Amino acid sequence: MGTAVGTTVAGTSAAGTSGGTTVAGTSVGAPSAGATRGARPVAWLTLSALALGTLVACTPDRPTPDATAEALADGLAAFDLGDVPLEGVTGDDATAQVTAAVAGLDPWHPTVEVAEIAVAEDGLSATADLDVTWDVDPTDKDWTYTTQAPLEYVEPEDGDGRWQVRWSPALLAPGLAEGELLTVQRTPAERGVVLGAGGEPIVQPRPVLRLGVDKTKVDPAGQDASARALAAIAGIDPEAFAGRVAAAGPKAFVEAIVVRDVPPFDVDVEAARGVPGVGVLSDEIPLAPTRQFARSVLGTVGEATAEIVEASEGAVAAGDQAGLSGLQQQYDALLRGTPGLTIATTGAPGGGTRDLFRTEVVPGTPLQTTLDVRLQQLAESTLAGVGPASAIVAVRPSSGEVLAVASGPGGEGYSTATLGKYPPGSTFKVATSLALVRAGMTPQSPIACPPTVGADGRTFQNYPGYPADQLGDITLQRAIAWSCNTAMIGARETVGQAALADAAGSLGLGQSDDVGFPAFLGSVPAEAEGTDHAASMIGQGRIEASPLAMAVMAASVAAGRTVRPVLVVTGDHVPGATTGARVPLSADEAATLATLMRGVVTEGSAGFLADVPGEPVGAKSGTAQYGTQDPPRNHAWMIAVQGDLAVSVFVEDGDLGTTTAGPLLDAFLRGAAA
Structure with a gap:
């Protein structure tokens, strides 16, 4: 801030006039042309003109009014005029007037800048133009105006001279008089739907x-x-x-x-x-x-x-x-x-x-969201009678649009569907299968499914009631159809933890991109050894996922590419956007996984889905043990794909995936087809 550049004559006025205001080009209360101070006309010139040598009004012994004008601008902006030399009122009194006047504008504060200072020919009076700006709402439209502050140079007989401001509340706002207050009336906006x-x-x-x-x-x-x-x-x-x-x-x-x-x-x-x-x-x-x-x-x-x-x-x-x-x-x-x-x-x-x-x-x-009102209500009604925390998530594979994100009443208001963090159990075997396929296996490749398998001193076994006729040397397709734990763990030397994490990422698990809404999309460690790696092969250990993440995994299989979920449609989040998966999912890989998931329905544990109306259903069940009880408690999962629909169902505390989550999935798919 400081004196403005220019040499034009500002006009004639009286140094004794009160502060005026110019708003949007209109002068309100400004010194009028031809006014007098006493009986003597006074010519006004900008300080910059004086600096150029046109006239010499401020002598080496007489300071310019810049410092006083700047102090006034700072004081008005801070609503504190204690450090401003004023004429006719104390700084405390002026501060009290300003504080009372602006109380209705709290918490706003203006910015005040000195635009130009015009000094009289005799150098004893001046006018400072102050540009005032209030940022009163989030838009670019501000309340702006200019006030004129009259300044006088006073040189007492017993002290140094100084510039002082002739105080008026009009220095704060256009035409403001003593005792007037500034108020704000708000007209509420209609909230967007x-x-x-x-x-x-x-x-x-x-x-x-x-x-x-x-x-x-x-x-x-x-x-x-x-x-x-x-x-x-x-x-x-x-x-x-x-x-x-x-x-x-x-x-x-x-x-x-x-x-x-x-x-x-x-x-x-x-x-x-x-x-x-x-x-x-x-x-x-x-x-x-x-x-x-x-x-x-x-x-x-x-x-x-x-x-x-x-x-x-x-x-x-x-x-x-x-x-x-x-x-x-x-x-x-x-x-x-x-x-x-x-x-x-x-x-x-x-x-x-x-x-x-x-x-x-x-x-x-x-x-704009992607929620399908009918499917959302169907999902919520399906979960209405479930006691533990539960969720149903539906995603459209072709676009990644989230069609339903229902969290059951057992979650007590928590978004189990999008934020829950649980081991996905055997539903994760879809990712394990992808890692095995990338290692050279096909659905018909042989794989051993013994009753138990050891890993660094820990014994793993299949779920209770695993059919005895599916033990022994079977194919990868049958191992997935009947969810053989020991087969997946036995293949752990074929698939390292890094390859397993890459496969999960190709199916959308662990995405870190902002998807436009609070979501947990899974976590799969890239490093694990011994029993930790063995547990990862069957979706336990340190692997975590939300029901949304598992619906995205199923959707990626159906879409033939890594799906990025979209719930809120904005410029940054649009249906069909690609992800930053480190190893993209290929169409051939997805087709193989779809074959494995279809086998779970046609020849495996999810045969109850075979007659669901509409396109063929592919599925995978999952049961993840948790807690320290003996026997452990179970998280129950199921995922499914049917045409351009991918669904994940979760119950926090249940029996098996097929017996607890399975009936809920069946009811939802049949309702969606109705």
Whole structure:
């Protein structure tokens, strides 16, 4: 900052005029041409003109007003004028005026820069143009204006001279008078809807009822009893709610619960209406079709928390609706839009107001997802009666679009489908098979399936009930069809851990790319020896995957390439995008794996899927032991492909993959085909 470059005469004015303002090219209260200071006209020139030698107004003994103008600019920006030499008011008084005037604009602060300083011919007065900018919303549109600050040079008889500012609140904002306040009126933007496949609305405004205590409709002596009665109906903490009611203002409506305005209600609305002072207000808020619809992934919307308001740097205000979790939170800036703003003055004599700045409402942008509403609801209804944490994920192999991400009620709100980390058990044998194929085997290659196999002192065996007639020397296809553990572990010398990790990566496990939503896509160590490597061959040990990751693995087999999952369609995340797999999956390799998975249905443990309507089904079951109990507890898995559909089913605590996850997969596939 400093004096501007230029030599033009700024006009004539009076050094004694108060601060003025220019907004969008219009001068408001600026020194007028021809005004006088006393009876003597004063000519004004920019300091840069003086520097060029046109006139000499600031002598070596008299400093320029630059430092004072800069101090004023800094003080206005910081709302602290304690270090600014002022005429007619103390720095503390001016600071108090500014603090009161801008309280309604919190947390905004302006940037203030000295644009130009014009000094009078006699060098005893000057005007500083201050460019003021307020960044009031996330858009590129700022509130900008210019104020003019009158400065005078004062040289006391008993001290050094100095430049000082003739104070006026108009230095802060256009035409602001003493006692006036700056206020902001926000017009909320309509929140963007969340769309599913084909543009079908998922989260959109839906009718609700807000139940609360209206303190204007119940005597103060009865408010506590009404609060506790409503809390009991709503199923919330009576003590806490009664405390909120007591702390609220005398005319407050204190909300207890919001319920969908679709019978049957989650609470007894009629009973609530009968409580003295309880109000039931109709409203609309963004909601999914049902309470549980992809809730752990889509997230929720509610009143912005103090942390959200603070982090938004003014984009979100107290009382605004904001995404509190899931995609609603991740894409909140896109969905919430931009509120309309009107900045005005209040407190003027006579009670009038003046609008100083206005922006129009910008509605939120819809968020396009790939979720298929029917399949998502089918997946959720399939899991509705499952007690342990569970999940069903469906992916379209040709595009990678995630069609369903259902987490069962046993997960208590956690996104088991996308974030769960579990050993995938024998479903991982699809990746093991790929590593064996790359080592030279075919579906008809012989492989030994003994009852047990040892690895560095540990004995591995097949699952309970493994058919005896599938033991001995069998083919790779039969080993996969009946899920022979000992065959896979016995082949561990053929496939090193690095090759196993590469094969898993070719099927989409362990992808580290940002996929546009919180997801765990698996972890397969590249180094393992002894029993650790042996366990990896059957999807245990340190191998972890989510139900989403296993659906992606199945989808890669069906697509003939490594699939990258897409749930949110944005510029960075579009269906059909390729992955950064270190070793890409070839079409021939995928065809071989598809043959092995089809064999699980036609001649192996998943024969119950043979008559599912539609295209032929390929599958793989999995059971992963966990815990320290004897016998160990089991995670139950199944994956399947059918045409352009890949599905993963998981139950955290079950029997075998075929007996626990299998019926759920069967029900989902038959429902999807209906």
